[in-house]
Amino acid sequence: MAEPPVASSPAAARLAFKLIEDGFGPVARDVIATLIEHGTQQYGELLRASALSAAQLRHALLVLVQHNCVNCYLKEEPPTMRGPGPSYFLYEAALPNILQILRVPRFLTHMFDEHGNDAAWMVFSLIEHGRLRWDQLAQAVREHVAGDGNEAEAEHADPDKLRNLFRSLVMERYIERVPACTLPPPPQQVHPNARKKKAAPKPGSEEETELLRGQQEAGVRQEYQQVRFSIPVELMGIGQGSAEAGASVKPAGKRKRTKEPITGGAEEPAKKRGRRKAGEAPLGCAEGRQQDEATTAGAATEVVLWRANYDEFNRRFRNDTIIRLLKDKFSATTAQAVEGMLLANARYEQTAQPAETVMLSVNDVSGALQRKHGNEGVPENVAGVLRHLSEDGLMFLDSCGSGPGGEQFKLHMPKVLQFARLHDLQAAIRNKFGPHAIRIWRLLLLNGQMEQKQVAELAMVPKEEAREALYAMLQAGYLTLQDVPRTNDRAPSRTFYTWRASSHVTIARMANDLYRAAGNLHERLAHEVAKPKPNSKRTDALEASLLELDTQLCLFSDV
Amino acid sequence: MSKRVEEMILAACRKHPEGMLDTALEPELPGVTVNDRAEALNSLLSSHKLQILVNPADPHSHIYKASAVGDTARFKGLTAEDMLVYQCIQAAGNMGIWTRDMKQRTNLQQPKINKILKALEERSLVKSIKSVQNASRKVYMLFELDPAKELTGGPWYGPDAFDSEFITVLQEATLSYIKSKGDATLADIVRFITETGISKQALQEDDVERIINTLDYDGKIDSMEDDDDGLPHYRVPLMPIPDTTAFTSIPCGVCPVFNECVEGGKISPESCQYYSAWLEQLDY
Known part of the structure; x- marks a missing residue:
């Protein structure tokens, strides 16, 4: 069973640009566009490619990293004969995270239904600010509750109650530690068909070093996974002060305690910090600076930043x-x-x-x-x-x-979800191309490749209607057509044309169409809102449709 | 003498309805000279009491076949060429034959064949049928034959074209029967259709199965194999295909120019007429 389509199509990127421009302005949109167009980049490369001023880029990156729209990694080159290799930061557009902006109301509704108002405010604060320390988060929640009209309630809000709520949300994995910006970049994904079988590297060879480096990087990433949902002792509310600095408590029965937990901030080894060039400072890692300040000040408390998961x-x-x-x-x-x-x-x-x-x-x-x-x-x-x-x-x-x-x-969850997607897909095909089209599509899906004449016969529809439905679906990418030539000249009169339906291809196509439709809907909504006298009925309807569309997108693209 | 030989030949040929060779005929006519036999055969052929056909086992030889009773009157006045075309059509059986194929087999010119076909049709010896496979082709077959299913398309074709209405009626009847019964087998549905007399033609099991399959493809019924009898059972689906989805409830989902829609283009979300109409509906 194939994995669900990844949200990386041009239609998804287009929607992401709109969401970024809406939330953070055109400069941030340009930065994301450059990152998507050019892939993972260093600061200098990004500065050249984006054609923005250094200050603009710096600020935009800071905002985007703070809101988890850009991922930051530390790339360490292998050592050379002259000494240790250089290290630099890489920036990557977090497209899947950006697209989740559309789903925020659903997250909040879910949180409100499951854990109540305070939990919804807590998640809202995290989403609003991107990443926060616990004390900042508690303050933000208190402010929101006060702004809700419950000032008395906010004043007397029990800090323990909030802490307990926060702890339970972390335990349930709704909130996670922000990954350190010193994590190595994720390994390059090679398509299964392009993977080559390699013999085990010889001891002492370059390949073996590469392999070991890869394993070491995977270990660092794994360390983050181990502390991702662990709660620092001071937040546990027990033995406060007596616990060792930096120690953390894992959710019961979920993760192993790490020997050296990575903080949510960018805690870098001292030697690395010394070696890094000024221009390659961990841009956008505000938490890194906070961490640095905390450690240089001699504070023994761990600074952890949290974000919504x-x-x-x-x-x-x-x-x-x-x-x-x-x-x-x-x-x-x-x-x-x-x-x-x-x-x-x-x-x-x-x-x-x-x-x-x-x-x-x-x-x-x-x-x-x-x-x-x-x-x-x-x-x-x-x-x-x-x-x-x-x-x-x-x-x-x-x-x-x-x-x-x-x-x-x-x-077998993929089978259940595939069934759910097919169910939605069939309704979409029927509504989009007509009742005969869904009959033809299912006929082809169940019986494999067929000629047009066979399709019309078995679907029991007139040939003209079958042809129209087939070509409409072909044009929309819901069916494929294969030519089987009888002669080498591939003359159409001596060629068989067979039609085929594939559930995976059609679902991927539908996911792309959903992103495209969401982009269009967003555009129309912006157009309606920008009118001198916006009609609230219309904008509400458009917003509601966008949320419904996102629910379908979640099924087709994110799970 | 000549009459007696003719009768002997006819009697021998009637004993072999599949036709007999000249060599096989010789032993049946003891004491008859070759000349007498030839004279008698010519006389029988000219009076259409006997037919001469190409031997299917060996195309280089011929066989003689006695004409059916009454054929003599029907074929009276037909020339040898007329008979050649007639036999060519007869050989094609209920699949019929196209005039171009007739031309190749008889080596006659097209206008001549057309003239002969007209004469044969006037005498109600042959008829023309339109093939559903090739609407532009007219095929000819003997008047008394029923055209093959491949030619007419079976019960799903009316006199002129594909009978969609009949299929829809059958589908609706089948679906309502399955709904009312809750669980039905193919045999149940065939019995129901036969009893109600919806179809003037007798529908076979495979015809009804095709109707049921279309309902299955439409998502209107579920087919599942029963553990007890091992037969497929049809029932109303527990999860019917939904009437609409979030995608198709907005204009983009059913837009015919969805792929041409570009921001700032001639077709764009801002200027989309379908969106305007959809939003206007909300105002009322």
């Missing part, structure tokens, strides 16, 4: 989609049992990108449901319900025999 929100939305689909397709009890599987699997998940769940026993599932909903939330015969689902032809669930906790199962 969009991935977790998307993971929750993905789970909601899966549960809703299973409820509609099978039954409420099946949906409940699968919800238990998703809850039990949460601790093993790193991202919202779905894969198979780990093997989960019936006891794991029942336990997870019991913890979330109490005894009433556990279906009577979980094993039977899951067994029945595993026997279904759709093969969403695999039975994996018996284990210590009873029967074990694995949920």
